Amino acid sequence: MNPVLLIAIPLLFAFLSIMNKKFARPLLLVALLLDVYLVFTISKGLYSIGGFSQYGINLLVDQYSLIGLMVVNVVFFLTVVTNCKEVKRLSTVLLVALAGVNGLLLTNDLFNLFVFLEIVGISAYLITSGNKRPLATFNYLVQGTVGSGLYLLGLILLYSMTGTLNMALILPTIVDKAIPLSNLALPFMLMFIGLGVEAKLLPFNSWVKGVLQNANALTSVLIAGVFATTIALTFGRLLSTVFVLGSISNIVLVILAVTMLAGEVAAFASKRIREVLLFSAIAQSGLIILLFANGLVIPAIMLIIANIVSKYILFTITGKMVDGTKTDEIESLQGVFSKNKLVGFAFTVASLSVIGLPLFFGFIVKLNILTSLFSQYQLFLSALILVVSLIEGTYFVKLLIKLWYSVGEVKTFKVDALVKVVTLIFALGLIVFGVYTKPLTDSLMTVPEEMMEAIAERGNF
Amino acid sequence: MSVILMSMLIGLGVALFGFTLQTTIGGINRKVVGRMQKRYGPKWYQEFLDIFKALSKRAISHGWIYDFGVIMAVGGITATAMFMPITDSLVAFAGYDNFFIFVYLLAVGMLGMAMSASGSGNPLASIGVMRALTQMLAYEVPFMVVVITIIKVSGTSSLTGIMEFQQANGWFALSLPIGFGVAFLSLLGMLGKKPFETYIAPSEIASGPMVEYGGKQLGLLFVMHEIATFIEVSLFVHLFLGGASNIIEFLAKYFIVYTVANLISNLNGRFKIDQVVVFFYKWPLALAVLQAIWVLWR
């Protein structure tokens, strides 16, 4: 089965849905179902599109993109299913977004990547416009545009130096042509910043607060879960197979470390539940990119998986909670879980996993991260990670205790059975993977090799 | 087994001896003080009369803990006294006359008395106990620092061992003069002599822990007080004045130490309890520590 269908079907359905608004939602669901089905059936390999392979327009399906596709599509599907009500108006946009997301994960071409980035970006602006906070969306729009503009600029510079846009060829070309690292610093930095805007890295991410602070369950899961994962994976592929950081690696590392620290500290200082979660998400994405920048692909992917699952649970439940109680002040949400124990359980498991406590998946991830960092002898970085995860643990525990134990009257909210089931399954998954991770680690084992294989084969395997 | 039974009998004898000795010397000292104040003073056996009179009186009881505490107090003190060597050869449990036993078994007695006093329900008793404990915290630490110097220097914590060491190498009173002074101040605190008798303070808190006692409980507590005094003064004699090789020597040293303490007591007023703490934690503790460092870490 050709992976291009993963992009083509949603795009096609998007056009169809414009013709008849009535069928938009069913079309979205069908497209998602098809995509999920396809993801589990496509086989690995390099697929060229329309005979443009000499220009490098091709799709790469390896273990890395496969895992990404599975996770993203499944979560996308579940997000839409569990938020049917909010989807109505946005069906077409979501279809486009789906195409963009799949494209980002599959593409093996830097320019196509830009195109998909724009598609995802535009659909993201449209999705966030549903928050009815035009200023925040505008802010996002401006920054996203600046970001993709910078990416494009960097891309052009890179193309002028290397003469290729195929991701697999860039690195070999640089080596072949012996391009000095100082020349490469600017294009890579521009691309880094461009992607950094979408990946919520510190100085470029002021849009996140405005967007996620007022987001409902659908928007927040899409932005903080699905899109963030996609961008992180894309970023990860670029960092591990394309970018030669060289002289800018110090700047990059500082940016990432500060992102992490700032996210956790800001979350610590926040009093609203959505604010806490969004800052936490920023810190997490900082950590993910940091791992990629250090070449730790396996822990990074594990973290991405853990992150999207727990973010799904946290943001979905928070969204429903805020909808039901009409407030997101933690102080006035006290004790809400005492009336919604199952939901509370899922939320608790997710946050304990994020903190990285044993018996939950997050712990395995944390252990993996630290083991890998220490095998690189990264003493300072690992100390920093421990410090920030202490801060993270503190505010999450504070949050949990407040949400479980009330002082005054308790607000109530209703959650659909479907949401309950899905979050519970995810929560149980976190527990199961927290105890028994062998299948996952086995399947991740080959990822770095396959990524490097593509380069070694110069994109022609 | 029979050895232990024998030791226990000797121990009881020691306790009885200690009681008799201290009661007599206490009586004599009352006379000494009387003479010092240009009085005639009571008979030398006055203390015995007082105690037996109290024992024979029909007392009141505030409940079982009130009685139980008294028994525990006097029993604990008696048990402590049973370990006390009198001379370097006259000791009930040879080899077990460890210094720490005295410190901690003495505490059982104190605890029993404190418990009984608080159990009487009189707030003045509780205040007295509070002051007694606070005072204990004050004098005990400098004293213990001096004692660890002695134990470390002599290499044993057995009182007979320390005695023998002194008989061979000279008294600690001479070789550790600072510690001797500090320990003497602590002794005044232990004995509850002025200026450290805040926890009795008859005119302020109506004799503190003793406020509710009369009759046999009071009598037994007097017995306890006498034996406790015996233990404390003997400790001092054994630790600093070379102990004694025969009983006459012991009696002489004992009498001198107790009389001097008593005379000093009669020349002083009374500290407030927080002044007691500050007093002991200022110079005595500092000097004791300095001496310990000088002697041990040299």
Place this chain on the structure above:
Amino acid sequence: MFSIELVVLSTLLAGVLAYIVSIKLPKLGSYLTILASLAVFSVLAYFGFNNNLDAEVNLIPQFVLFKTSMFGLYFAIIVSFIFFMVSFFNPYFIKDYKYPAAYNLFYLMALAGTIGVFFASNFITLFIFFEIVVWTSMFLIPLGKKRKPTVTYFVFSTVGSFAMLYAVMFTFSITGSFDLAAISVLSGKSALLVYILLAVAGFAKLGAYPFYVWLPKVLGKSPDPVSAVFSGGIEKLGAFIAFMAILRISPASIYLEAVGMYLQNYVIAIFGAITIVVGTLQAIRQDDAKKLLAYSSASNGGYILVAIAMSSSISLTGAMYHILAHALASTAAFLAIAVVHYRTKTTKISELGGMIHHMPLTYMVYLMAIISMAGIPPMGGFISKWLIFQAVINKQMIIVAVATFFGSIGSFLYVFRPLAALFLGQKLPKYKGVKEAPFLMMIPLIILTLGSFYIGVIPNQVIDFSNKVIAEFGFGPLLMNEFGIQGANGTLSAPIIASVFGLGVVVIAIIFFILPKSRKVGLMDTYTSGEFIYTEELLHYSADFYAPFERLYPAKPLISKVYAMIKEKVNELGRFFKYWFFTNKPEVTVLWIVLILTLLVWGDIL
């Protein structure tokens, strides 16, 4: 043969079972906790004493690895015993909890976690179980009166466990092994780093200075059985870690001639000493009986640290003995206060009085417990303190000695406060009709007291065991003869002391009963200088018990101000980031981008 993994897993399963049962029948679930902890304790004790515990079986492949050691067994038996004893209280407190089912689950999970820690064969297993204990016990705390201590506990425990994790990973990066023995391979600076980090972990869990702040908050505010479990059981994890850190790692450093030990050990001893003093001073001024006992736990942790730091046969035996004696005594004391709390709904000393007339047995239990805690014969605490003093004197650590003596005498002060004001004193009318502890609660109270008494009179078995333990660390056994323990500068014979004490009491009791019988009078018939007072509260001295002494030192320990400051600084930093980076103005972001690019270009040109 019985496999450790089976014990751990079945405890976890029992927890889940108890959870399911207690969704509908919380009380039945809490009875299950009794059964489960009894089973754990008896299996560990029976098979452990017969050297029959199996560490090889791996029911879940590749997950955790165990091994048996006398060291671990000693701790495991003590802690599972404490869990078992405390579990008798669960049925009475379960109805007060908001989430009774969760309580039963976490109680057994924490037990499983502690067992796992003590039998772990590598650091990863150790860390996993350590963290399990942290978060399961963390969720036990908010079931009580207050929620805030939970966070405090999490922060301090996590500081400890992260320090340990860092040490473990660091060791791994150097030696390439997670094995427990790997830390002893380290040398030089890296050994020092691991030493410090593991010591921090031990300090944090044990509640030693400067991490003792969580103890009073957590133990003072959590449900009563939880406080007891923390003080007697979970806190001992810290001692376990400290043992490993201090004895297994030997970083090269300065050898102090004067005290015959290495500098780092001396520093730990000094920290232990500070813990003793601070814990004692704070315990003296507490009005809440549970907080008071919590500070006393901190102070006793200081003794354990001092003893471990001295690293000699006597001191280590002292440490082991103190762990046992303090576990028994402190649990008994906490449980006694729990009974009072259960019956009167308060633990404030100033609100209580005369409880002895309502609950004499509880009083006796508390009395025996404090006798042990104050180190008075004939209870277990005396022997451990004696051993520790022997070692302190032997090492001539004068400064530390001052602290240990201060703590020892100070403990009379603070343990006496609840005794005098809560149990004794006037019988307050508002507690009329308060009853003695229910039957099930009495069982652990009596067993703990008898245990404490037994180890105070016949120390031989415990010392035999601890000799085997310290042999694992390469120390020679402590010598014993029929009657006594051979110390550095003297012999102690616990049976003789106990029997002499008994003889003294018997003799005096006989004299007492021969003398004329006393007339019974009420508590209000007491000397008041002729004044008439009819209100019991006015004749009850309980508030500000040690007021004159308390005046001499500040009420709030300095270190808690430091922690408050750190928290405030983190908050400030968060607000700083929010202000400068998360604005609603896109131009600020663009400014940052431009700045970074400028920096980059500038850097390249220059």
Place this chain on the structure above:
Amino acid sequence: MENKKLTQAQMDTKWTELGDFFRRKSIWMLMYCTGCCAIELPQAMTSAYDMERLGMGPMATPRQADVLLITGYLSLKTLRRLVYTYEQMSEPKYVVAFGPCVINGGIYHDSHAVLNRLDHYLPIDVYISGCMPNPESVMNGFTDLMDLIKNKTAVGWKNYRDNNEWYKKNQMDALGEVFVHDEFHE
């Protein structure tokens, strides 16, 4: 039952007799210093007359004391406290009254606030005469008390026990019933 009670009483008597031997050489006083006669006690206690040589000494509380000294006139208001104090003393106990005021009110005999005859309310063992009695008479009074103890004629405390109803009635008549029982009202 009856038999056993008798033995208890007999035991008490035996102990009292035994105690009397010590008691007459060791009398502890509780001074209830309400009147002017109290001024004479310091001389009696200190160097000039040295009460301690007789084995006497001041005590802090009624529980410890053997003898209650009432030094001078007694106002109505203090009677209640005096009785309370007396009843807190453990038996055997004695009362020594100073001056004429305790016999007939002395110079205050016509005051509404002063009780004229103290032995209506408490059993007095020894009266010491003089207004105020000089220290010699004080000492004399104490030796009289010792002789009384020796001769087993100091039986005021037994009288109080045996005629308790009479004493109580007199006390009640003087004081009246007081209903409010708290710290500010008796």
